[in-house]
Each structure stands twice: as C-alpha cells, then as structure tokens.
Amino acid sequence: MLRRIRSEQLQVGMYVARLGGPWIRHPFWRARFLVSSEDQVRQILSAGVQEVWIDILKGRNLPAPDETDAPVAPVPSVSGATPDALSPPAPQPSASLEAELGRARELLQSGKTVVGSMFADVRMGRALEVDGALLLVDSASRSLSRHGQALLALARLKARDDYNYLHAFAVCALMIAVGRTLALPDDEVRELGLAGLVHDIGKLTLPEAVLLKTTARTPEEEETYRRHPSAGYRILNEARLNSNIPLDVCVHHHERVDGRGYPFGLVGRELSIHAKIAAICDAYDSLTSARSGHQEWSPARAMEYLAVRVDTLFDRRVFKAFSRTVGIYPLGTVLRLRSNRLAVVCAQNEADPLRPLVMAFYSVSQSRPVPAELIDLRHSDETVVAFENAAEWGYSDEQLMAMYAGTT
Missing domain, CATH: 1.10.3210.10 (Hypothetical protein af1432)
Structure with a gap:
C-alpha cells in the first residue's frame, strides 16, 4: 500500500516506492529501495526531492501523532475510575x-x-x-x-x-x-x-x-x-x-x-x-x-x-x-452482587459505567432461581463483587437474553 509523505518525513526503515520529480535530479538510479541509512535520507533531501511515496507493506509507516492519555481505568475492577469522555453522550435509543x-x-x-x-x-x-x-x-x-x-x-x-x-x-x-x-x-x-x-x-x-x-x-x-x-x-x-x-x-x-x-x-x-x-x-x-x-x-x-x-x-x-x-460490563454479562445473587446486565449507565442496570435472577446461597428484580446499581446498596460464567450456573446466553430483552 502506497502512502505519499513529505521528504523530510522519510526515515530509516521505510521502503521507497517512488521519488517525486524527474529521476535524473536525484542520486538514486532505482526508484524502489529500502532506506537503510540516514545518509540516504540526507542525499534525498539535498537533491531537492519534495515528496516520496512509501510502501507501508514493505517497510515502516509514518508514525502517527503521539496519543497520550491519562492511565486506563482497571477493568472490570469495581474500584476503578470511569473512562474519559471521547464523544458527546450517546443519543437515546429510538427503538426498544x-x-x-x-x-x-x-x-x-x-x-x-x-x-x-x-x-x-x-x-x-x-x-x-x-x-x-x-x-x-x-x-x-x-x-x-x-x-x-x-x-x-x-x-x-x-x-x-x-x-x-x-x-x-x-x-x-x-x-x-x-x-x-x-x-x-x-x-x-x-x-x-x-x-x-x-x-x-x-x-x-x-x-x-x-x-x-x-x-x-x-x-x-x-x-x-x-x-x-x-x-x-x-x-x-x-x-x-x-x-x-x-x-x-x-x-x-x-x-x-x-x-x-x-x-x-x-x-x-x-x-x-x-x-x-x-x-x-x-x-x-x-x-x-x-x-x-x-x-x-x-x-x-x-x-x-x-x-x-x-x-x-x-x-x-x-x-x-x-x-x-x-460497556465495562457488556450487555448480557453475569455479575455476582454483594447480596450473593447473580444478576445479568440489562443496560449501561452512561454516566457511571461501573454501575449498570441489572436484573437479579439467582441466589448463590440458596442454589436456586429467585424472583427477577430489576436493580439500578447507581441507586442501590448492592455492589458488584465479581463476574461469573453463566454456563457454570446452568444458563445459556439465549436464556439470559430472554430475561433482559423486555427491560428497556
């Protein structure tokens, strides 16, 4: 794949597929070569070549602008910070x-x-x-x-x-x-x-x-x-x-x-x-x-x-x-709550991804299903203590989907 760059962006390790301008004006008899030394870069610049086509499948690509951010929140640790905002809040769904x-x-x-x-x-x-x-x-x-x-x-x-x-x-x-x-x-x-x-x-x-x-x-x-x-x-x-x-x-x-x-x-x-x-x-x-x-x-x-x-x-x-x-806890994730109940994530809370809307459906202490209860963890004393594998408790993804499909 070819990419055009300015000659001053050329670096050792890039593969030159084409040099801008008539070939007679630059010191390289062949148009395609791997840049193996800084001396080659200097020769291209001194020859007045203004642009270069590089093949990023055969050599290095042009580095992207440095993307520094605050540290990533630990996921899915319940004590971690929420992710930084990246775009305006998502629009409300137009369908259930x-x-x-x-x-x-x-x-x-x-x-x-x-x-x-x-x-x-x-x-x-x-x-x-x-x-x-x-x-x-x-x-x-x-x-x-x-x-x-x-x-x-x-x-x-x-x-x-x-x-x-x-x-x-x-x-x-x-x-x-x-x-x-x-x-x-x-x-x-x-x-x-x-x-x-x-x-x-x-x-x-x-x-x-x-x-x-x-x-x-x-x-x-x-x-x-x-x-x-x-x-x-x-x-x-x-x-x-x-x-x-x-x-x-x-x-x-x-x-x-x-x-x-x-x-x-x-x-x-x-x-x-x-x-x-x-x-x-x-x-x-x-x-x-x-x-x-x-x-x-x-x-x-x-x-x-x-x-x-x-x-x-x-x-x-x-x-x-x-x-x-x-979502830090994606839709359908099974969580164990502080009350020792299992709950399936039904919806995300945009303002607080660590406290989603969940539906409790199983008591680990009693080893049996319990009446379904919809819980917004933002407004509850319940907290998440771990995530669980639904299959280990005898539930399929399809069964869980049937539980949360009608909640929003």
Missing part, C-alpha cells in the same frame, strides 16, 4: 431493545448470506464485489442508531459452524460503533464497517487443516497461518474500493502496539487508528465466540483480558472508546 433484537436477528441472517456469497466468489477466483457488503454495512449502521447495544449483543451469540461468517459481521458492527464513539467522519465509519467484513478474507487461502486445527499449530503451520493478512491484502488490492481503509485493516489487524504482532512487527506509532480499532474488535469477538480449539469467554472476562494488555498489545485511546461502546 426487544424490538431491535428482532430486527437484528433478521439482519444477522442477511449478513450471513451476504458474507457467504462474498467469500464464495473469492474461493472461485472471481474479483471481489463490495456493493452488497456496503448495503449490509449501512443496515448495521441504522440498527446501531436505533439501539446501540442490540446488534452487538446478538452478534456475539454465534454457532461454532457460523463463526467465519458471523465473526466478520460482528467485527463490522463493533468497528462502526467504536468509530462513532471516536467521532470519526461518517464516510470513514462506513469504510471501517466494510473493513470489518473483509478483515479476515485472507483466511480463505489457508488450508483447512491449518485454519480449523483444534490443537496447537506447529511452527510451520503458524508461519502459514500468519500469511493470511498479506493474502487478504492481495485479494482486496484487486477489488474496486473507495478507500485504503479496508486494505490497511486487513493487513494490519494482527499488529500490536508493542511490536509483537504480525506480519511486520510494527509498533503503535506506525499503525493507523483504523488498524488499532480492528485489533481490539477482532480480539474481543474472537475471545467471546465458540470456534475451533476455543471455548467462548464471558464478555467481562474478555474485557479484563483487553484491559490488562493496554499499552502492550492494544492502544489505550482505542480501548477507552471500545469500553465505552460495549
């Missing part, structure tokens, strides 16, 4: 959770069909067409406008056999929602949604023995697996796209801010905000989904995993936006 869940179910079925058709075209060697995908992105965006949590909650609940299709749609929805929280422009958010749908398209080139393996991959298999971002980039590079955001996300969503990601080992300042959003959304949905070799985690456990890896694997500013978007 119950009503939007109904629409979201239909949308997920449509999404499975659209993504399945798109993947089938790629497997058959046909050029990728994204018109249908963009219509799906627009439908997801409208759903999130009507109710910010319904589609996110439902997209997390996917059968193991549907993982590859619905993971793409879930990441799409998450990236749209986080992009809005970060107040990105509407056209950019739309491209983020498309990027979510196609971020893993390179996996279609992997052998099933590697992709579906349920035990640890061998070093050779891991090397093969780690080629999928670059393979996806090649597929997308042949498609007619309106922007480079889907390509950027596809090739960089497994990069990590400390340089331990792949395929290039880039560090945080070399990664775009779009790639950083994708890294968190992809990781969260993968952790909370049942897939080959992985038992799904609760939303709260996944949030805790992400939180303790901020500044090593994930960008802190993006994590703050993500935690505000899905």
Whole structure:
C-alpha cells in the first residue's frame, strides 16, 4: 500500500516506492529501495526531492501523532475510575431493545448470506464485489442508531459452524460503533464497517487443516497461518474500493502496539487508528465466540483480558472508546452482587459505567432461581463483587437474553 509523505518525513526503515520529480535530479538510479541509512535520507533531501511515496507493506509507516492519555481505568475492577469522555453522550435509543433484537436477528441472517456469497466468489477466483457488503454495512449502521447495544449483543451469540461468517459481521458492527464513539467522519465509519467484513478474507487461502486445527499449530503451520493478512491484502488490492481503509485493516489487524504482532512487527506509532480499532474488535469477538480449539469467554472476562494488555498489545485511546461502546460490563454479562445473587446486565449507565442496570435472577446461597428484580446499581446498596460464567450456573446466553430483552 502506497502512502505519499513529505521528504523530510522519510526515515530509516521505510521502503521507497517512488521519488517525486524527474529521476535524473536525484542520486538514486532505482526508484524502489529500502532506506537503510540516514545518509540516504540526507542525499534525498539535498537533491531537492519534495515528496516520496512509501510502501507501508514493505517497510515502516509514518508514525502517527503521539496519543497520550491519562492511565486506563482497571477493568472490570469495581474500584476503578470511569473512562474519559471521547464523544458527546450517546443519543437515546429510538427503538426498544426487544424490538431491535428482532430486527437484528433478521439482519444477522442477511449478513450471513451476504458474507457467504462474498467469500464464495473469492474461493472461485472471481474479483471481489463490495456493493452488497456496503448495503449490509449501512443496515448495521441504522440498527446501531436505533439501539446501540442490540446488534452487538446478538452478534456475539454465534454457532461454532457460523463463526467465519458471523465473526466478520460482528467485527463490522463493533468497528462502526467504536468509530462513532471516536467521532470519526461518517464516510470513514462506513469504510471501517466494510473493513470489518473483509478483515479476515485472507483466511480463505489457508488450508483447512491449518485454519480449523483444534490443537496447537506447529511452527510451520503458524508461519502459514500468519500469511493470511498479506493474502487478504492481495485479494482486496484487486477489488474496486473507495478507500485504503479496508486494505490497511486487513493487513494490519494482527499488529500490536508493542511490536509483537504480525506480519511486520510494527509498533503503535506506525499503525493507523483504523488498524488499532480492528485489533481490539477482532480480539474481543474472537475471545467471546465458540470456534475451533476455543471455548467462548464471558464478555467481562474478555474485557479484563483487553484491559490488562493496554499499552502492550492494544492502544489505550482505542480501548477507552471500545469500553465505552460495549460497556465495562457488556450487555448480557453475569455479575455476582454483594447480596450473593447473580444478576445479568440489562443496560449501561452512561454516566457511571461501573454501575449498570441489572436484573437479579439467582441466589448463590440458596442454589436456586429467585424472583427477577430489576436493580439500578447507581441507586442501590448492592455492589458488584465479581463476574461469573453463566454456563457454570446452568444458563445459556439465549436464556439470559430472554430475561433482559423486555427491560428497556
């Protein structure tokens, strides 16, 4: 992927794909090369070259502006501070959770069909067409406008056999929602949604023995697996796209801010905000989904995993936006209260994310269900002492959804 920069921004480790101006005016006989020394940078500057095209897939990217923030609140610790404001308060839902869940179910079925058709075209060697995908992105965006949590909650609940299709749609929805929280422009958010749908398209080139393996991959298999971002980039590079955001996300969503990601080992300042959003959304949905070799985690456990890896694997500013978007305790999370009852999170409290609206439904002390009680933790003596795995108490996500769907 090419990016135009000013010549004074050129750094050692960047791959020059083209130099501005007639080649005879600069000392480099070849137009494409890896910048390996400061002397090369000085020669380019002294030759009067004003702009340079770099290939960020073959070398370093231009560092993003330094993004310093206050420390991230520990999550989901009940004693932590709430995330800093990132955008104006979210608008009030125009549809009830119950009503939007109904629409979201239909949308997920449509999404499975659209993504399945798109993947089938790629497997058959046909050029990728994204018109249908963009219509799906627009439908997801409208759903999130009507109710910010319904589609996110439902997209997390996917059968193991549907993982590859619905993971793409879930990441799409998450990236749209986080992009809005970060107040990105509407056209950019739309491209983020498309990027979510196609971020893993390179996996279609992997052998099933590697992709579906349920035990640890061998070093050779891991090397093969780690080629999928670059393979996806090649597929997308042949498609007619309106922007480079889907390509950027596809090739960089497994990069990590400390340089331990792949395929290039880039560090945080070399990664775009779009790639950083994708890294968190992809990781969260993968952790909370049942897939080959992985038992799904609760939303709260996944949030805790992400939180303790901020500044090593994930960008802190993006994590703050993500935690505000899905909630420190996401919809459907099961919490243990001080009264030793289990309660499911029904809605977020924008002003106090650590005290959501919950419905108590089970007594741990008595080992039996209790009459449902809706509790706003902002106005209650109850406090959260831990989060729980619903399955360990004999409850499925679908049963919990039936409990909280009619509460808002």
